Amino acid sequence: MNRSDFLKNTALLSAGTFLIPKLHFYQNSPFTELRNGVGMFSMRGGTIGWLVTDDAIVAIDSQYADTAADFVSGIGQFGGGPEKVLFNTHHHGDHTAGNKVLNEDGYRIIAHEQVPVLQQRTAEVQESEDDQAYAETTFDESYELDLGMETIIAKHYGRAHTSGDAVIWLREANIAHMGDLVFNRMYPFIDRNGGASIKGWIRLLETVADEADSETQFIFGHGNPEYGVTGTANDLLYMRDFLSALLDFTRQQIDDGMSREDIMETTSLEQFPDHYSPSNFLSLSRNLDIAYSELTEVN
Helix, strand or coil, X not given: CCHHHHHHHHHHHHHHHHHCCCCCCCCXXXXXXXXXXXXXXXXXXXXXXXXXXXXEEEEECCCCHHHHXXXXXXXXXXXXXXXXXXXXXXXXXXXXXXXXXXXXXXCEEEEECXXXXXXXXXXXXXXXXXHCCCCXXXXXXXXXXXXXXXXXXXXXXXXXXXXXXXXXXXXXXXXXXXXXHCEECECCCCCHHXXXXXXXXXXXXXXXXXXXXXXXXXXXXXXXXXCCCEECHHHHHHHHHHHHHHHHHHHHHHHCCCCHHHHHCCCCCCCCCCCECCECCECHHHHHHHHHHHHHCCC
């Protein structure tokens, strides 16, 4: 990877997370209960999932330091036991910048083996190493945590949004946290410098949808305010269809002799009129740019 490209991408990522509006999917509290002791926490950054049992409190992602502190101070209202665990779905700062706050409160951190590698690399570029807390426990393909009344299974399905994504399944509740593997009706961030693969992402969404059933509830990292950050397997397949259309459109434009710059001027894909762009960072133009790179294997 070219270092200047990585620096540029990291700077855009840092800016982009702050350009995403503070989306409220709650009324009076950032905490929303779903079922079986599982809920979500929505403030700034990627949605936090949580589980509270008599034995443990589990968090999935940690947002930023300030909102992580709000999570820590509020989660006790739902009960909880002595064990505290934090899963990171991937390395991006709006999902891991609160790691240190939770870690200092006693949470041990679990993630795919690529997460601390990519997180540390980004922190070095941003000179934010002192603000980080990294996963102490990592896994390659999967990790299972038995909490008695609930079993949590973290699974890595290959390169997609990054090279270190994990879907966190809560088996008894039949809920899965997708992290940024689903931007619900939003133009996604495709982190090519972090190992992303649009083709791999398409395969992942199909595989996870096949592993779900009609009752499976999904939590998403980000979402169009009109659609929110929870959904079903149909929402995964809708995003698969968008990514497939993105590649198909870009491939056809390349075959027609269009330049990267001309392709990036496209303002919408007619099959997806409901897609939301909160900033230039999360836009169809940037998605087309990455699709062009993947199809031509250039930076």
